[in-house]
Amino acid sequence: MCRWLAYSGSSVLLEDLLYKPEHSLIVQSMSSTMGAEPVNGDGFGVGWYGERDTPGVFRSIEPAWNDRNLRDLSAHVRSPRVFAHIRAAIGSPVQQTNCHPFRRGRWLWMHNGFVDGFHAMKRDLAMALDPDLFADLEGTTDSEMLFFLALTHGLNDDAPAAVARTVGLVEESARHHGIAFPMQGTIATTDGETTWAFRYSSEGRSRSLFHSTDVSTLRKQYPDMPELHLLSDDxxxxxxxxxxxxxxxxxxxPEASYVAIRGGEETIRPFKPLVPAGTA
Structure with a gap:
C-alpha cells in the first residue's frame, strides 16, 4: 500500500519531517516495517500551507528516496501544517495525477489502502459525484474518487459526516455488486485549520495508524532530545x-475511529459509515 504523515503545530522545515527522523518517510519508502509492502517507490507528494489561502503541492512519480528536487525543496520550505505521502501502486498507473495528496481549494486529501472491486463500481461511484466536480477528476485512483465523493457529500461543512457518507456509499454499491469487504485503509484530510484522520475497513482489519503523544509530556520523558524543544506544545x-x-x-x-486535531485540541471518536439518503 502506501505510507503517509500529517503534521500540525509550530512551523518546521519539511526536511525535519521527511528526512531527519530515524524511521522517516524517506526511509519508509525503501523499507517500511508495518505496511503491506516494504517498498513504496511509485511516486510521492507533499502538501503544505503557507501565506496563501490554498496549500502548495509538489508531486512526482520518482521514488521519494531518489528525488533531488524533493531534497532541495525540503531544505527551504517551512510550514505549520504538512501532508506527505509515498505511494505503492496496486493497479492504477504510475502517473503524477495519481500521486497524493490531492488538492481542491483549501483542502488536501490522502489515503492508504484500496477500494476492493473499484473497477466494477467505478461507474456507479462516478455517477454519484456532483456534476460540477466531475470534470476536475484528473487521475484514475480509487483514492481521488473517494476525495471527490467526500466533497460531494459535504466535506466543506462536516468532514466526518462527509467521509461517513462516502464510505457508506462505497459499501452500499459493493453490496449490489456482491463485494463483501470493499473498503480498506486510512484517510487524512485537512482544510488548513483542522486535520481529520480516519481508520476503517469493512472487514474490521484496517491498516496501521498512530498519533503522537502530547509534546510537553515527551519533553519531560526525554529531556535530552533537543528536537522536542523546537516544537510548540500544540x-x-x-x-x-x-x-x-x-x-x-x-x-x-483504534479500529473504526477517527482523530480530529485543531491547534492543541485532539479528540478521538468512533467512525461508522452512513448510507446517503436516496442511494439506490
Missing part, C-alpha cells in the same frame, strides 16, 4: 507508522 503528528522508536511517543488510533 505540535501533533498522525502517521501510518512511527517515525522513531520512542517508548510512549505514539498511540494507536
Amino acid at each position: 505540535a501533533r503528528l498522525v502517521v501510518s507508522e512511527p517515525l522513531r522508536d520512542l517508548r510512549g511517543a505514539w498511540q494507536e488510533v
Whole structure:
C-alpha cells in the first residue's frame, strides 16, 4: 500500500519531517516495517500551507528516496501544517495525477489502502459525484474518487459526516455488486485549520495508524532530545507508522475511529459509515 504523515503545530522545515527522523518517510519508502509492502517507490507528494489561502503541492512519480528536487525543496520550505505521502501502486498507473495528496481549494486529501472491486463500481461511484466536480477528476485512483465523493457529500461543512457518507456509499454499491469487504485503509484530510484522520475497513482489519503523544509530556520523558524543544506544545503528528522508536511517543488510533486535531485540541471518536439518503 502506501505510507503517509500529517503534521500540525509550530512551523518546521519539511526536511525535519521527511528526512531527519530515524524511521522517516524517506526511509519508509525503501523499507517500511508495518505496511503491506516494504517498498513504496511509485511516486510521492507533499502538501503544505503557507501565506496563501490554498496549500502548495509538489508531486512526482520518482521514488521519494531518489528525488533531488524533493531534497532541495525540503531544505527551504517551512510550514505549520504538512501532508506527505509515498505511494505503492496496486493497479492504477504510475502517473503524477495519481500521486497524493490531492488538492481542491483549501483542502488536501490522502489515503492508504484500496477500494476492493473499484473497477466494477467505478461507474456507479462516478455517477454519484456532483456534476460540477466531475470534470476536475484528473487521475484514475480509487483514492481521488473517494476525495471527490467526500466533497460531494459535504466535506466543506462536516468532514466526518462527509467521509461517513462516502464510505457508506462505497459499501452500499459493493453490496449490489456482491463485494463483501470493499473498503480498506486510512484517510487524512485537512482544510488548513483542522486535520481529520480516519481508520476503517469493512472487514474490521484496517491498516496501521498512530498519533503522537502530547509534546510537553515527551519533553519531560526525554529531556535530552533537543528536537522536542523546537516544537510548540500544540505540535501533533498522525502517521501510518512511527517515525522513531520512542517508548510512549505514539498511540494507536483504534479500529473504526477517527482523530480530529485543531491547534492543541485532539479528540478521538468512533467512525461508522452512513448510507446517503436516496442511494439506490
